[in-house]
Amino acid sequence: MIARRARPVSPMVWILGPMAAAFAASLILAVPLRVAGLQLPEPVFALAPAFAWAMARPSVMPPLALAALGLALDLLWGDPPGLWAVCILTAYALVFFARRILVGQDVLALWGAYALACATAMLVGFALVGLRAGHAPSLVGVALQFVVTVALFPFAWILIERYEAPDTRF
Amino acid sequence: MSLRDGPLGEIKAPVAWVAAGVLVVVLIGAISLFVAGGSRSGPTGQLRGAADSLTAPVGGVIAAPVRVAGAGVGAVGAYFMAGSQNGELRADLAAALSWRDEALTLRQENARLRGLLGLRTSPPLPMVSAETVLDARGPFSNSRLADAGAADGIVEGNPVLSDHGLVGRVVGVSAHASRIMLLTDVDSRTPVMIARTNGRAILTGDGGPNPQLAYLRTHDALQEGDRVLTSGDGGVVPRGLPVGTVAKGVDGVWRVALDADAEPIDFVRILLFKDISQVATPAELTPNQLPGAATDVPEAPPPSAALPLSPKPAKPAAPSQAAQP
Numbered sequence: 132m133i134a135r136r137a138r139p140v141s142p143m144v145w146i147l148g149p150m151a152a153a154f155a156a157s158l159i160l161a162v163p164l165r166v167a168g169l170q171l172p173e174p175v176f177a178l179a180p181a182f183a184w185a186m187a188r189p190s191v192m193p194p195l196a197l198a199a200l201g202l203a204l205d206l207l208w209g210d211p212p213g214l215w216a217v218c219i220l221t222a223y224a225l226v227f228f229a230r231r232i233l234v235g236q237d238v239l240a241l242w243g244a245y246a247l248a249c250a251t252a253m254l255v256g257f258a259l260v261g262l263r264a265g266h267a268p269s270l271v272g273v274a275l276q277f278v279v280t281v282a283l284f285p286f287a288w289i290l291i292e293r294y295e296a297p298d299t300r301f
Numbered sequence: 302m303s304l305r306d307g308p309l310g311e312i313k314a315p316v317a318w319v320a321a322g323v324l325v326v327v328l329i330g331a332i333s334l335f336v337a338g339g340s341r342s343g344p345t346g347q348l349r350g351a352a353d354s355l356t357a358p359v360g361g362v363i364a365a366p367v368r369v370a371g372a373g374v375g376a377v378g379a380y381f382m383a384g385s386q387n388g389e390l391r392a393d394l395a396a397a398l399s400w401r402d403e404a405l406t407l408r409q410e411n412a413r414l415r416g417l418l419g420l421r422t423s424p425p426l427p428m429v430s431a432e433t434v435l436d437a438r439g440p441f442s443n444s445r446l447a448d449a450g451a452a453d454g455i456v457e458g459n460p461v462l463s464d465h466g467l468v469g470r471v472v473g474v475s476a477h478a479s480r481i482m483l484l485t486d487v488d489s490r491t492p493v494m495i496a497r498t499n500g501r502a503i504l505t506g507d508g509g510p511n512p513q514l515a516y517l518r519t520h521d522a523l524q525e526g527d528r529v530l531t532s533g534d535g536g537v538v539p540r541g542l543p544v545g546t547v548a549k550g551v552d553g554v555w556r557v558a559l560d561a562d563a564e565p566i567d568f569v570r571i572l573l574f575k576d577i578s579q580v581a582t583p584a585e586l587t588p589n590q591l592p593g594a595a596t597d598v599p600e601a602p603p604p605s606a607a608l609p610l611s612p613k614p615a616k617p618a619a620p621s622q623a624a625q626p
Binding site for chain 1: 441
């Protein structure tokens with residue numbers, strides 16, 4: 132009996148889908164809305180697909196996609212161009228080179244690894260912005276964005292679960 | 302078609318190595334972009350302007366139902382609170398009437414003293430009303446996108462006010478959109494003064510809600526609640542715009558609770574003020590007059606400038622409103 136071949140996942144689904152979803156979510160949360168004096172959080176949605184892509188099979192497309200997504204976020208949020216591209220790619224690189232250790236770990240361990248990747252991205256942004264502005268950004272603001280971004284791990288987990296079985300080579 | 306079905310599929314190289322190589326190259330490219338285009342007004346300005354032009358209408362569409370829902374909730378709340386609000390408004394009106402009489406007396410006295418001293422007053426500044434459609438509030442950038450741009454006469458550097466006080470200044474302009482850097486942005490520096498002591502400081506944003514008072518120059522100690530106004534030093538912002546009140550941060554640093562935080566910044570007024578020379582042109586200054594002369598009274602701004610912004614302001618085709626700095 133011949134084993135059934137895993138169906139390759141199209142890059143449209145694996146790359147462009149999460150990219151578009153992450154940017155759309157960032158755009159929606161950029162609406163100037165205040166409820167009871169509180170503003171909407173501003174998580175970095177792009178870090179969820181960055182983690183999932185780094186955990187999947189190595190490919191040349193995720194770095195390019197993350198650079199484009201980071202640049203789009205910079206233009207959306209008014210950051211210096213390249214800031215979020217560097218931050219997200221650094222987090223991706225961390226997970227990419229630690230992939231052999233992370234594969235097969237349980238959900239909580241992966242959540243911890245995701246939090247570490249998010250912290251790396253935030254620290255890189257903190258350092259770059261601090262060096263450029265000449266003084267340190269507010270740690271409270273960095274911590275708030277870190278917390279709401281770490282809470283997005285279920286989205287990364289859904290991506291990992293969804294594309295773990297099929298062949299993601301393209 | 303997947304890449305391995307194409308000509309690239311014939312290349313024999315370890316995928317992990319290729320992927321790592323691409324990652325390193327892209328990362329270096331991103332760092333280079335950050336280093337080269339870090340300035341908001343640098344060579345990447347056109348790219349930013351184009352992006353703002355694209356995202357501003359999209360943001361307007363997304364924000365529209367949010368505003369409608371907010372207005373609906375407000376209307377329902379106002380309906381049920383009409384009785385108590387009526388009482389509060391009557392009390393406010395009674396207090397305002399007594400203040401009006403005092404203000405009229407003071408205005409006449411002020412005009413007479415100005416004439417005696419030969420003071421020259423600044424001309425009113427034109428301004429443009431705009432709606433903010435997108436909001437960046439992360440730790441590394443605090444900015445807003447407004448739906449008015451170069452077509453309305455806005456240029457980089459124009460100060461931006463809300464109903465309650467200074468919000469920030471324009472750092473990027475496209476035809477129909479403007480990027481406003483808020484006072485809380487980590488790049489924001491605004492010369493301010495303490496109203497009580499006349500002491501000077503630089504209001505320095507750090508990405509948090511309350512910017513710091515840096516380079517403080519005053520002989521008297523600060524007190525919590527001191528009013529903070531723009532000083533006009535350097536000529537980039539008019540003097541006397543309300544900013545906020547002094548507060549001591551939990552980190553022991555003197556900070557400012559911004560007046561603009563009192564309400565959502567849905568609508569803003571962009572002052573068409575470029576630099577101090579705009580108000581220092583001799584021809585535009587009020588000539589010295591003898592006391593009592595009718596023309597020595599500074600012309601009061603039109604009622605639209607003194608009143609709070611209406612929920613749906615009509616955006617003027619040409620800047621017709623004026624604000625007295």
